[in-house]
Amino acid sequence: MRKNYFLYLLLAPALILTLVFKYIPMYGAIIAFKDFNPIQGIWGSDWVGFKYFTKFLTSPNFGDIFLNTLKISFYGLILGFPVPIILAVMLNQIRKAGIKKNVQLALYAPNFISVVVVVGMIFIFMSPTGPINQMISSMTGKPLMFMSDPAYFRSIYILSGIWQAAGWSSIIYVAALANVDPELHNAASLDGANILQRIRHIDLPTIRPIMAIVFILAAGGIMSVGFEKAYLMQTSMNLPASEIIPTYVYKVGLQSGDYAYSAAVGLFNSVINVILMISVNFVVKKLNEGEGLY
Protein backbone atom coordinates (compact mmCIF):
# COMPACT_ATOMS: atom_id res chain seq x y z
CA MET A 1 0.00 0.00 0.00
CA ARG A 2 2.76 2.44 0.94
CA LYS A 3 4.39 2.29 -2.42
CA ASN A 4 1.10 3.33 -4.00
CA TYR A 5 1.41 6.89 -2.70
CA PHE A 6 3.61 7.62 -5.63
CA LEU A 7 1.06 6.21 -8.06
CA TYR A 8 -1.67 8.43 -6.61
CA LEU A 9 0.67 11.33 -7.04
CA LEU A 10 1.04 10.45 -10.72
CA LEU A 11 -2.71 10.18 -11.08
CA ALA A 12 -3.43 13.44 -9.26
CA PRO A 13 -2.97 15.98 -12.09
CA ALA A 14 -5.31 14.17 -14.46
CA LEU A 15 -7.81 13.57 -11.68
CA ILE A 16 -7.85 17.15 -10.44
CA LEU A 17 -8.10 18.61 -13.94
CA THR A 18 -10.96 16.22 -14.75
CA LEU A 19 -12.86 17.08 -11.60
CA VAL A 20 -12.41 20.79 -12.21
CA PHE A 21 -12.91 21.05 -15.96
CA LYS A 22 -15.37 18.22 -16.58
CA TYR A 23 -17.31 17.58 -13.40
CA ILE A 24 -17.76 21.17 -12.21
CA PRO A 25 -19.36 22.09 -15.57
CA MET A 26 -21.65 19.06 -15.24
CA TYR A 27 -22.74 20.44 -11.90
CA GLY A 28 -22.91 23.88 -13.50
CA ALA A 29 -25.43 22.53 -15.99
CA ILE A 30 -28.13 22.96 -13.34
CA ILE A 31 -28.05 26.58 -14.40
CA ALA A 32 -30.48 25.40 -17.07
CA PHE A 33 -33.10 24.94 -14.34
CA LYS A 34 -32.45 28.28 -12.67
CA ASP A 35 -33.15 31.93 -13.28
CA PHE A 36 -29.48 32.76 -13.37
CA ASN A 37 -28.47 35.91 -11.64
CA PRO A 38 -24.73 36.65 -11.67
CA ILE A 39 -24.81 38.27 -8.25
CA GLN A 40 -26.39 35.29 -6.52
CA GLY A 41 -24.33 32.79 -8.52
CA ILE A 42 -25.53 29.43 -9.78
CA TRP A 43 -26.36 28.04 -6.37
CA GLY A 44 -28.14 31.12 -5.05
CA SER A 45 -30.32 31.77 -8.10
CA ASP A 46 -33.97 30.71 -8.01
CA TRP A 47 -35.14 27.40 -9.39
CA VAL A 48 -37.45 27.71 -12.37
CA GLY A 49 -37.84 24.05 -13.28
CA PHE A 50 -38.30 23.40 -16.96
CA LYS A 51 -39.10 26.99 -17.87
CA TYR A 52 -36.21 27.36 -20.34
CA PHE A 53 -36.77 23.95 -21.88
CA THR A 54 -40.40 24.88 -22.51
CA LYS A 55 -39.26 28.22 -23.88
CA PHE A 56 -37.01 26.47 -26.42
CA LEU A 57 -39.51 23.75 -27.35
CA THR A 58 -42.28 26.30 -27.96
CA SER A 59 -40.12 28.90 -29.68
CA PRO A 60 -40.87 29.49 -33.36
CA ASN A 61 -37.25 28.58 -34.24
CA PHE A 62 -37.37 25.20 -32.58
CA GLY A 63 -38.69 23.11 -35.48
CA ASP A 64 -36.18 24.46 -37.99
CA ILE A 65 -33.15 24.27 -35.75
CA PHE A 66 -34.00 20.81 -34.50
CA LEU A 67 -34.64 19.45 -38.00
CA ASN A 68 -31.51 21.11 -39.40
CA THR A 69 -29.43 19.40 -36.72
CA LEU A 70 -31.04 16.04 -37.29
CA LYS A 71 -30.88 16.20 -41.08
CA ILE A 72 -27.24 17.26 -41.30
CA SER A 73 -26.06 14.49 -39.04
CA PHE A 74 -28.45 11.83 -40.26
CA TYR A 75 -27.54 12.32 -43.91
CA GLY A 76 -23.92 12.74 -42.91
CA LEU A 77 -24.01 9.39 -41.14
CA ILE A 78 -25.83 7.55 -43.92
CA LEU A 79 -23.55 8.93 -46.63
CA GLY A 80 -20.32 9.08 -44.65
CA PHE A 81 -20.42 5.76 -42.85
CA PRO A 82 -20.01 3.42 -45.86
CA VAL A 83 -17.29 5.41 -47.65
CA PRO A 84 -14.37 4.50 -45.34
CA ILE A 85 -15.42 0.85 -45.45
CA ILE A 86 -15.49 0.83 -49.25
CA LEU A 87 -12.14 2.62 -49.36
CA ALA A 88 -10.58 0.11 -46.98
CA VAL A 89 -11.85 -2.88 -48.97
CA MET A 90 -10.51 -1.32 -52.17
CA LEU A 91 -7.16 -0.45 -50.59
CA ASN A 92 -6.91 -4.01 -49.35
CA GLN A 93 -6.93 -5.21 -52.94
CA ILE A 94 -3.80 -3.28 -53.91
CA ARG A 95 -1.09 -5.89 -54.15
CA LYS A 96 1.99 -3.69 -54.31
CA ALA A 97 2.87 -2.45 -50.83
CA GLY A 98 4.61 0.68 -52.10
CA ILE A 99 1.63 1.84 -54.13
CA LYS A 100 -0.74 1.07 -51.29
CA LYS A 101 1.30 3.17 -48.89
CA ASN A 102 1.38 6.16 -51.22
CA VAL A 103 -2.35 5.97 -51.93
CA GLN A 104 -2.98 5.91 -48.19
CA LEU A 105 -0.61 8.82 -47.66
CA ALA A 106 -2.64 10.87 -50.14
CA LEU A 107 -6.05 9.84 -48.83
CA TYR A 108 -5.17 10.61 -45.21
CA ALA A 109 -3.74 14.06 -45.92
CA PRO A 110 -6.93 16.18 -45.68
CA ASN A 111 -7.44 14.94 -42.12
CA PHE A 112 -4.53 17.12 -41.05
CA ILE A 113 -5.90 20.34 -42.48
CA SER A 114 -7.70 22.63 -40.06
CA VAL A 115 -11.44 23.30 -40.24
CA VAL A 116 -10.69 26.95 -40.87
CA VAL A 117 -8.61 26.08 -43.92
CA VAL A 118 -11.15 23.57 -45.24
CA VAL A 119 -13.97 26.08 -44.93
CA GLY A 120 -11.69 28.74 -46.40
CA MET A 121 -11.05 26.49 -49.39
CA ILE A 122 -14.77 25.87 -49.73
CA PHE A 123 -15.41 29.62 -49.85
CA ILE A 124 -12.66 30.13 -52.43
CA PHE A 125 -13.66 27.23 -54.67
CA MET A 126 -17.39 27.84 -54.40
CA SER A 127 -17.34 31.62 -54.75
CA PRO A 128 -19.20 33.07 -57.75
CA THR A 129 -15.83 33.72 -59.44
CA GLY A 130 -14.08 30.62 -58.10
CA PRO A 131 -12.76 27.70 -60.19
CA ILE A 132 -15.89 25.54 -59.83
CA ASN A 133 -18.19 28.34 -60.89
CA GLN A 134 -15.85 29.22 -63.76
CA MET A 135 -16.54 25.75 -65.13
CA ILE A 136 -20.26 25.96 -64.40
CA SER A 137 -20.71 29.38 -65.94
CA SER A 138 -18.76 28.40 -69.05
CA MET A 139 -21.36 25.67 -69.54
CA THR A 140 -24.58 27.22 -68.28
CA GLY A 141 -23.76 30.91 -68.52
CA LYS A 142 -24.41 31.76 -64.89
CA PRO A 143 -22.70 30.86 -61.61
CA LEU A 144 -24.42 29.09 -58.74
CA MET A 145 -24.67 30.87 -55.41
CA PHE A 146 -23.31 27.97 -53.38
CA MET A 147 -22.61 29.73 -50.11
CA SER A 148 -25.59 32.05 -49.95
CA ASP A 149 -28.30 29.64 -51.04
CA PRO A 150 -29.58 27.43 -48.19
CA ALA A 151 -30.35 24.71 -50.75
CA TYR A 152 -26.66 23.86 -51.09
CA PHE A 153 -25.54 24.12 -47.49
CA ARG A 154 -26.19 20.54 -46.43
CA SER A 155 -24.60 18.93 -49.48
CA ILE A 156 -21.49 21.07 -49.24
CA TYR A 157 -21.20 20.45 -45.52
CA ILE A 158 -21.56 16.68 -45.81
CA LEU A 159 -19.51 16.13 -48.97
CA SER A 160 -16.62 18.26 -47.75
CA GLY A 161 -16.77 16.32 -44.49
CA ILE A 162 -16.43 13.05 -46.37
CA TRP A 163 -13.62 14.55 -48.45
CA GLN A 164 -11.73 15.44 -45.30
CA ALA A 165 -12.36 12.43 -43.08
CA ALA A 166 -13.12 9.34 -45.17
CA GLY A 167 -9.51 8.34 -45.83
CA TRP A 168 -8.46 8.67 -42.24
CA SER A 169 -11.55 6.85 -40.95
CA SER A 170 -10.67 3.91 -43.18
CA ILE A 171 -7.45 3.19 -41.22
CA ILE A 172 -9.15 1.08 -38.61
CA TYR A 173 -10.81 -1.12 -41.25
CA VAL A 174 -7.58 -1.37 -43.24
CA ALA A 175 -5.81 -2.62 -40.12
CA ALA A 176 -8.50 -5.19 -39.39
CA LEU A 177 -8.36 -6.45 -42.99
CA ALA A 178 -4.58 -6.76 -42.80
CA ASN A 179 -5.05 -9.26 -40.00
CA VAL A 180 -7.09 -11.65 -42.12
CA ASP A 181 -5.17 -14.89 -42.56
CA PRO A 182 -4.01 -15.00 -46.22
CA GLU A 183 -4.53 -18.77 -46.16
CA LEU A 184 -8.24 -18.09 -45.95
CA HIS A 185 -8.13 -16.18 -49.23
CA ASN A 186 -5.90 -18.79 -50.86
CA ALA A 187 -8.20 -21.63 -49.86
CA ALA A 188 -11.26 -19.76 -51.11
CA SER A 189 -9.53 -19.01 -54.42
CA LEU A 190 -8.65 -22.68 -54.86
CA ASP A 191 -12.31 -23.47 -54.32
CA GLY A 192 -13.06 -21.10 -57.19
CA ALA A 193 -14.23 -18.03 -55.31
CA ASN A 194 -13.66 -14.78 -57.22
CA ILE A 195 -12.58 -11.52 -55.59
CA LEU A 196 -16.12 -10.26 -55.05
CA GLN A 197 -17.13 -13.49 -53.35
CA ARG A 198 -14.07 -13.41 -51.14
CA ILE A 199 -14.78 -9.80 -50.15
CA ARG A 200 -18.32 -10.71 -49.30
CA HIS A 201 -17.60 -13.89 -47.35
CA ILE A 202 -14.17 -13.20 -45.83
CA ASP A 203 -13.42 -9.47 -45.70
CA LEU A 204 -16.77 -8.04 -44.74
CA PRO A 205 -17.50 -10.52 -41.91
CA THR A 206 -14.04 -9.74 -40.50
CA ILE A 207 -14.72 -6.05 -40.11
CA ARG A 208 -18.37 -6.38 -39.07
CA PRO A 209 -17.79 -5.97 -35.31
CA ILE A 210 -15.76 -2.80 -35.92
CA MET A 211 -18.46 -1.51 -38.25
CA ALA A 212 -21.01 -1.98 -35.47
CA ILE A 213 -18.95 -0.06 -32.92
CA VAL A 214 -18.10 2.78 -35.30
CA PHE A 215 -21.77 3.04 -36.24
CA ILE A 216 -22.99 3.15 -32.65
CA LEU A 217 -20.47 5.82 -31.70
CA ALA A 218 -21.33 7.88 -34.78
CA ALA A 219 -25.05 7.57 -34.12
CA GLY A 220 -24.47 8.61 -30.52
CA GLY A 221 -22.81 11.75 -31.72
CA ILE A 222 -25.61 12.52 -34.13
CA MET A 223 -26.75 15.67 -32.35
CA SER A 224 -23.25 16.94 -31.73
CA VAL A 225 -22.54 17.80 -35.34
CA GLY A 226 -19.31 19.65 -35.86
CA PHE A 227 -20.23 22.99 -34.41
CA GLU A 228 -16.95 24.50 -35.47
CA LYS A 229 -17.43 23.85 -39.14
CA ALA A 230 -21.11 24.73 -39.30
CA TYR A 231 -20.39 28.01 -37.56
CA LEU A 232 -17.64 28.90 -40.02
CA MET A 233 -19.78 27.98 -43.02
CA GLN A 234 -22.72 30.07 -41.89
CA THR A 235 -23.59 33.16 -43.87
CA SER A 236 -26.58 35.34 -43.10
CA MET A 237 -28.16 34.01 -46.30
CA ASN A 238 -27.82 30.27 -45.67
CA LEU A 239 -29.00 30.48 -42.07
CA PRO A 240 -32.36 28.77 -42.75
CA ALA A 241 -30.42 25.54 -43.40
CA SER A 242 -27.27 26.12 -41.37
CA GLU A 243 -28.58 27.10 -37.95
CA ILE A 244 -28.16 24.02 -35.76
CA ILE A 245 -28.55 23.52 -32.03
CA PRO A 246 -24.85 23.99 -31.16
CA THR A 247 -24.53 27.23 -33.14
CA TYR A 248 -27.78 28.43 -31.58
CA VAL A 249 -26.43 27.64 -28.09
CA TYR A 250 -23.34 29.68 -28.85
CA LYS A 251 -25.24 32.66 -30.17
CA VAL A 252 -27.89 32.77 -27.48
CA GLY A 253 -25.45 32.07 -24.70
CA LEU A 254 -22.16 33.73 -25.39
CA GLN A 255 -23.17 36.41 -27.86
CA SER A 256 -26.44 37.49 -26.21
CA GLY A 257 -25.51 36.48 -22.67
CA ASP A 258 -28.65 34.42 -22.02
CA TYR A 259 -26.72 31.76 -20.07
CA ALA A 260 -29.55 29.80 -18.51
CA TYR A 261 -31.63 29.51 -21.68
CA SER A 262 -28.59 28.54 -23.72
CA ALA A 263 -27.51 25.93 -21.18
CA ALA A 264 -31.01 24.44 -21.29
CA VAL A 265 -30.81 24.10 -25.07
CA GLY A 266 -27.38 22.49 -24.77
CA LEU A 267 -28.60 20.06 -22.14
CA PHE A 268 -31.61 19.15 -24.27
CA ASN A 269 -29.17 18.35 -27.07
CA SER A 270 -27.00 16.10 -24.89
CA VAL A 271 -30.00 14.21 -23.56
CA ILE A 272 -31.16 13.42 -27.09
CA ASN A 273 -27.62 12.30 -27.88
CA VAL A 274 -27.54 9.82 -25.04
CA ILE A 275 -31.00 8.50 -25.87
CA LEU A 276 -29.94 8.00 -29.50
CA MET A 277 -26.79 6.15 -28.54
CA ILE A 278 -28.60 3.82 -26.16
CA SER A 279 -31.30 3.02 -28.71
CA VAL A 280 -28.87 2.49 -31.58
CA ASN A 281 -26.77 0.24 -29.36
CA PHE A 282 -29.91 -1.75 -28.56
CA VAL A 283 -30.86 -2.17 -32.22
CA VAL A 284 -27.33 -3.03 -33.37
CA LYS A 285 -27.03 -5.60 -30.61
CA LYS A 286 -30.20 -7.30 -31.87
CA LEU A 287 -28.97 -7.32 -35.47
CA ASN A 288 -25.39 -8.20 -34.67
CA GLU A 289 -25.74 -11.41 -32.66
CA GLY A 290 -25.47 -9.69 -29.30
CA GLU A 291 -22.37 -7.66 -30.18
CA GLY A 292 -22.83 -4.07 -29.17
CA LEU A 293 -20.78 -1.37 -27.53
CA TYR A 294 -21.90 -2.43 -24.05
Place this chain on the structure above:
Amino acid sequence: MYIKHSRIDRLFITVNTILLTLAVLIVVVPLVYVVIASFMDPTVLLSKGISFHVSDWSMEGYNLILSNPAMVRGFANAVFYSVSFALITSAVSIFAGYALSVSDLVGRNAFMTLFVITMFFSGGLIPTYMLVKNLGMLDTVWAIIIPGVVNVWNIILARTFFKGIPNELKEAANVDGASELLIFFKIVLPLSKPIVFVIALYAFVGQWNSYFDAMIYLDNAKLHPLQLVLRSILIQNQAPPGMISDQLAMNELKRLSEMIKYSSIVISSLPLIVMYPFFQKYFEKGVMVGSLK
Protein backbone atom coordinates in the same frame (compact mmCIF):
# COMPACT_ATOMS: atom_id res chain seq x y z
CA MET B 1 1.62 -20.48 -55.72
CA TYR B 2 -0.11 -17.89 -57.85
CA ILE B 3 -3.76 -18.25 -58.69
CA LYS B 4 -4.84 -17.26 -62.17
CA HIS B 5 -7.42 -14.51 -62.08
CA SER B 6 -10.84 -15.16 -63.52
CA ARG B 7 -12.46 -12.65 -65.86
CA ILE B 8 -14.54 -11.19 -63.04
CA ASP B 9 -11.37 -10.74 -61.01
CA ARG B 10 -9.58 -8.91 -63.80
CA LEU B 11 -12.61 -6.66 -64.30
CA PHE B 12 -12.72 -6.01 -60.56
CA ILE B 13 -9.04 -5.10 -60.43
CA THR B 14 -9.46 -2.65 -63.32
CA VAL B 15 -12.51 -0.99 -61.79
CA ASN B 16 -10.79 -0.90 -58.41
CA THR B 17 -7.74 0.83 -59.87
CA ILE B 18 -9.88 3.40 -61.67
CA LEU B 19 -11.98 4.18 -58.60
CA LEU B 20 -8.98 4.52 -56.31
CA THR B 21 -7.21 6.76 -58.80
CA LEU B 22 -10.33 8.89 -58.88
CA ALA B 23 -10.46 9.03 -55.09
CA VAL B 24 -6.83 10.11 -54.91
CA LEU B 25 -7.43 12.80 -57.54
CA ILE B 26 -10.48 14.14 -55.69
CA VAL B 27 -8.43 14.45 -52.55
CA VAL B 28 -5.20 15.74 -54.06
CA VAL B 29 -6.33 18.12 -56.83
CA PRO B 30 -7.82 20.81 -54.53
CA LEU B 31 -4.71 20.74 -52.35
CA VAL B 32 -2.34 21.00 -55.29
CA TYR B 33 -4.48 23.75 -56.79
CA VAL B 34 -4.11 25.85 -53.66
CA VAL B 35 -0.35 25.37 -53.57
CA ILE B 36 0.11 26.27 -57.23
CA ALA B 37 -2.29 29.21 -56.99
CA SER B 38 -0.30 30.57 -54.07
CA PHE B 39 2.72 30.90 -56.34
CA MET B 40 0.84 32.52 -59.22
CA ASP B 41 0.88 36.11 -60.31
CA PRO B 42 -2.49 37.32 -58.94
CA THR B 43 -3.48 39.15 -62.11
CA VAL B 44 -2.87 36.07 -64.24
CA LEU B 45 -4.69 33.85 -61.75
CA LEU B 46 -7.81 36.06 -61.84
CA SER B 47 -7.87 36.34 -65.62
CA LYS B 48 -6.56 33.02 -66.92
CA GLY B 49 -6.52 30.72 -63.94
CA ILE B 50 -3.63 28.39 -63.22
CA SER B 51 -0.70 28.62 -65.63
CA PHE B 52 2.59 26.80 -65.85
CA HIS B 53 4.65 29.57 -67.49
CA VAL B 54 7.49 30.66 -65.25
CA SER B 55 6.76 34.28 -66.16
CA ASP B 56 3.29 33.98 -64.59
CA TRP B 57 4.66 33.00 -61.21
CA SER B 58 5.12 35.34 -58.31
CA MET B 59 6.03 35.33 -54.65
CA GLU B 60 3.92 38.40 -53.93
CA GLY B 61 1.45 36.53 -51.73
CA TYR B 62 4.19 35.16 -49.52
CA ASN B 63 5.93 38.51 -49.28
CA LEU B 64 2.69 40.08 -48.07
CA ILE B 65 1.97 37.32 -45.57
CA LEU B 66 5.46 37.08 -44.16
CA SER B 67 5.73 40.82 -43.67
CA ASN B 68 2.41 41.03 -41.86
CA PRO B 69 2.73 41.40 -38.07
CA ALA B 70 -0.65 39.80 -37.26
CA MET B 71 0.19 36.73 -39.27
CA VAL B 72 3.69 36.37 -37.84
CA ARG B 73 2.41 36.82 -34.29
CA GLY B 74 -0.37 34.31 -34.93
CA PHE B 75 2.19 31.82 -36.12
CA ALA B 76 4.39 32.37 -33.07
CA ASN B 77 1.39 32.08 -30.73
CA ALA B 78 0.29 28.87 -32.42
CA VAL B 79 3.76 27.38 -31.98
CA PHE B 80 3.76 28.35 -28.31
CA TYR B 81 0.24 27.01 -27.61
CA SER B 82 0.79 23.78 -29.55
CA VAL B 83 4.18 22.96 -28.06
CA SER B 84 3.22 23.68 -24.46
CA PHE B 85 -0.12 21.92 -24.84
CA ALA B 86 1.58 18.86 -26.33
CA LEU B 87 4.16 18.75 -23.50
CA ILE B 88 1.63 19.10 -20.68
CA THR B 89 -0.91 16.74 -22.23
CA SER B 90 1.58 13.98 -22.81
CA ALA B 91 3.05 14.31 -19.31
CA VAL B 92 -0.36 14.21 -17.62
CA SER B 93 -1.60 11.33 -19.79
CA ILE B 94 1.54 9.25 -19.32
CA PHE B 95 1.48 9.73 -15.54
CA ALA B 96 -2.20 8.84 -15.24
CA GLY B 97 -1.99 6.05 -17.79
CA TYR B 98 0.88 4.44 -15.94
CA ALA B 99 -0.80 4.69 -12.53
CA LEU B 100 -3.98 3.15 -13.92
CA SER B 101 -2.03 0.32 -15.53
CA VAL B 102 -0.67 -0.95 -12.21
CA SER B 103 -3.05 -3.69 -11.20
CA ASP B 104 -2.72 -3.33 -7.43
CA LEU B 105 -3.67 0.34 -7.40
CA VAL B 106 -6.64 0.53 -5.03
CA GLY B 107 -9.66 2.19 -6.66
CA ARG B 108 -8.31 1.72 -10.15
CA ASN B 109 -11.67 0.84 -11.69
CA ALA B 110 -13.46 3.66 -9.94
CA PHE B 111 -10.95 6.18 -11.30
CA MET B 112 -11.23 4.70 -14.75
CA THR B 113 -15.02 4.99 -14.64
CA LEU B 114 -14.69 8.58 -13.52
CA PHE B 115 -12.61 9.35 -16.59
CA VAL B 116 -14.68 7.36 -19.07
CA ILE B 117 -17.95 9.02 -17.99
CA THR B 118 -16.58 12.32 -19.28
CA MET B 119 -16.33 10.83 -22.76
CA PHE B 120 -20.09 10.54 -22.88
CA PHE B 121 -21.40 13.35 -20.71
CA SER B 122 -20.30 16.93 -20.57
CA GLY B 123 -21.58 20.04 -18.88
CA GLY B 124 -21.78 21.80 -22.20
CA LEU B 125 -20.50 25.05 -23.62
CA ILE B 126 -22.08 27.55 -21.24
CA PRO B 127 -21.16 25.95 -17.88
CA THR B 128 -17.61 25.37 -19.13
CA TYR B 129 -17.30 28.95 -20.27
CA MET B 130 -18.63 30.21 -16.92
CA LEU B 131 -16.09 28.09 -15.08
CA VAL B 132 -13.18 29.40 -17.12
CA LYS B 133 -14.48 32.91 -16.57
CA ASN B 134 -14.84 32.41 -12.81
CA LEU B 135 -11.33 31.05 -12.60
CA GLY B 136 -10.13 34.33 -14.07
CA MET B 137 -8.64 32.58 -17.06
CA LEU B 138 -10.42 34.65 -19.74
CA ASP B 139 -7.96 36.42 -22.00
CA THR B 140 -4.99 34.47 -20.68
CA VAL B 141 -2.96 31.73 -22.34
CA TRP B 142 -4.13 29.34 -19.60
CA ALA B 143 -7.63 29.24 -21.08
CA ILE B 144 -6.15 27.77 -24.24
CA ILE B 145 -3.72 25.32 -22.68
CA ILE B 146 -5.25 23.98 -19.47
CA PRO B 147 -8.97 23.05 -19.82
CA GLY B 148 -8.40 20.56 -22.63
CA VAL B 149 -5.34 18.85 -21.18
CA VAL B 150 -7.10 15.72 -20.01
CA ASN B 151 -8.19 13.70 -22.98
CA VAL B 152 -9.45 10.33 -21.79
CA TRP B 153 -8.57 8.75 -25.08
CA ASN B 154 -4.90 9.59 -24.46
CA ILE B 155 -5.02 8.10 -20.98
CA ILE B 156 -6.49 4.88 -22.36
CA LEU B 157 -3.80 4.89 -25.04
CA ALA B 158 -1.03 5.22 -22.43
CA ARG B 159 -2.59 2.64 -20.11
CA THR B 160 -2.84 0.11 -22.94
CA PHE B 161 0.78 0.73 -23.80
CA PHE B 162 2.00 0.22 -20.22
CA LYS B 163 -0.05 -2.93 -19.81
CA GLY B 164 2.02 -4.33 -22.67
CA ILE B 165 5.28 -3.92 -20.73
CA PRO B 166 6.17 -7.30 -19.24
CA ASN B 167 5.49 -7.42 -15.52
CA GLU B 168 8.68 -9.43 -14.91
CA LEU B 169 10.70 -6.33 -15.66
CA LYS B 170 9.06 -4.44 -12.81
CA GLU B 171 9.03 -7.43 -10.49
CA ALA B 172 12.75 -7.98 -10.93
CA ALA B 173 13.40 -4.37 -10.02
CA ASN B 174 11.03 -4.69 -7.10
CA VAL B 175 12.93 -7.68 -5.76
CA ASP B 176 16.10 -5.63 -6.02
CA GLY B 177 14.42 -3.15 -3.72
CA ALA B 178 13.54 -0.44 -6.21
CA SER B 179 10.62 1.79 -5.20
CA GLU B 180 7.67 2.56 -7.51
CA LEU B 181 9.24 5.94 -8.08
CA LEU B 182 12.51 4.43 -9.19
CA ILE B 183 10.77 1.83 -11.35
CA PHE B 184 8.76 4.52 -13.10
CA PHE B 185 11.64 6.83 -13.85
CA LYS B 186 14.39 4.27 -14.48
CA ILE B 187 12.50 1.47 -16.23
CA VAL B 188 9.08 2.54 -17.47
CA LEU B 189 9.74 6.06 -18.73
CA PRO B 190 12.71 5.16 -20.96
CA LEU B 191 10.54 2.49 -22.58
CA SER B 192 7.65 4.82 -23.21
CA LYS B 193 9.18 7.11 -25.83
CA PRO B 194 6.89 5.85 -28.62
CA ILE B 195 3.70 6.49 -26.70
CA VAL B 196 4.84 9.92 -25.51
CA PHE B 197 5.58 10.72 -29.11
CA VAL B 198 2.19 9.57 -30.38
CA ILE B 199 0.24 11.52 -27.76
CA ALA B 200 2.35 14.65 -28.17
CA LEU B 201 1.97 14.51 -31.94
CA TYR B 202 -1.81 14.26 -31.74
CA ALA B 203 -2.00 17.02 -29.15
CA PHE B 204 0.21 19.26 -31.27
CA VAL B 205 -1.86 18.80 -34.41
CA GLY B 206 -5.12 19.26 -32.53
CA GLN B 207 -3.99 22.48 -30.92
CA TRP B 208 -2.39 23.79 -34.10
CA ASN B 209 -5.66 23.38 -36.00
CA SER B 210 -8.08 24.64 -33.37
CA TYR B 211 -9.71 28.05 -33.33
CA PHE B 212 -12.80 27.68 -31.19
CA ASP B 213 -11.35 27.99 -27.66
CA ALA B 214 -9.33 30.97 -28.75
CA MET B 215 -12.42 32.54 -30.28
CA ILE B 216 -14.50 32.33 -27.12
CA TYR B 217 -11.79 32.84 -24.49
CA LEU B 218 -9.44 35.40 -26.03
CA ASP B 219 -10.45 38.96 -26.73
CA ASN B 220 -6.93 40.32 -26.98
CA ALA B 221 -5.83 40.05 -30.61
CA LYS B 222 -2.19 39.85 -29.50
CA LEU B 223 -2.89 36.40 -28.07
CA HIS B 224 -4.73 35.05 -31.11
CA PRO B 225 -3.34 31.87 -32.66
CA LEU B 226 -2.82 31.44 -36.37
CA GLN B 227 -6.19 29.80 -37.03
CA LEU B 228 -8.08 32.85 -35.76
CA VAL B 229 -6.01 35.17 -37.95
CA LEU B 230 -6.71 32.81 -40.85
CA ARG B 231 -10.40 32.86 -40.08
CA SER B 232 -10.58 36.61 -40.45
CA ILE B 233 -8.67 36.47 -43.73
CA LEU B 234 -10.34 33.44 -45.31
CA ILE B 235 -13.86 33.54 -43.99
CA GLN B 236 -14.60 37.03 -42.82
CA ASN B 237 -12.75 38.43 -45.82
CA GLN B 238 -10.80 40.91 -43.80
CA ALA B 239 -7.28 41.82 -44.72
CA PRO B 240 -5.12 41.47 -41.62
CA PRO B 241 -4.49 44.82 -39.95
CA GLY B 242 -1.57 46.71 -41.38
CA MET B 243 -1.73 44.84 -44.67
CA ILE B 244 -3.63 47.09 -47.00
CA SER B 245 -3.80 50.84 -46.74
CA ASP B 246 -7.04 52.48 -47.73
CA GLN B 247 -5.68 54.41 -50.69
CA LEU B 248 -5.33 51.19 -52.66
CA ALA B 249 -7.88 50.80 -55.39
CA MET B 250 -10.66 48.22 -55.14
CA ASN B 251 -9.12 46.10 -57.86
CA GLU B 252 -5.80 46.05 -56.12
CA LEU B 253 -7.57 45.03 -52.93
CA LYS B 254 -9.34 42.16 -54.59
CA ARG B 255 -6.18 41.06 -56.36
CA LEU B 256 -4.20 41.04 -53.14
CA SER B 257 -6.86 39.40 -51.02
CA GLU B 258 -6.93 36.36 -53.32
CA MET B 259 -3.15 36.06 -53.05
CA ILE B 260 -3.20 36.42 -49.31
CA LYS B 261 -5.80 33.67 -49.02
CA TYR B 262 -3.86 31.10 -50.98
CA SER B 263 -0.49 31.76 -49.42
CA SER B 264 -1.84 31.94 -45.88
CA ILE B 265 -3.44 28.52 -46.35
CA VAL B 266 -0.10 27.10 -47.45
CA ILE B 267 1.89 28.80 -44.67
CA SER B 268 -0.51 27.67 -41.96
CA SER B 269 -0.55 24.08 -43.17
CA LEU B 270 3.17 23.93 -43.88
CA PRO B 271 4.35 22.54 -40.53
CA LEU B 272 1.88 19.67 -40.73
CA ILE B 273 2.53 18.98 -44.41
CA VAL B 274 6.25 18.75 -43.72
CA MET B 275 5.79 16.60 -40.61
CA TYR B 276 3.14 14.34 -42.01
CA PRO B 277 4.97 11.86 -44.30
CA PHE B 278 7.63 11.25 -41.64
CA PHE B 279 5.14 10.75 -38.85
CA GLN B 280 2.40 8.93 -40.72
CA LYS B 281 3.21 5.62 -39.08
CA TYR B 282 2.98 7.17 -35.60
CA PHE B 283 -0.38 8.68 -36.41
CA GLU B 284 -1.60 5.30 -37.57
CA LYS B 285 -0.18 3.66 -34.47
CA GLY B 286 -2.17 6.09 -32.35
CA VAL B 287 -5.41 5.16 -34.06
CA MET B 288 -4.67 1.45 -33.74
CA VAL B 289 -3.77 1.39 -30.06
CA GLY B 290 -6.70 3.61 -29.25
CA SER B 291 -9.31 1.61 -31.08
CA LEU B 292 -8.29 -1.94 -30.33
CA LYS B 293 -8.09 -1.50 -26.58
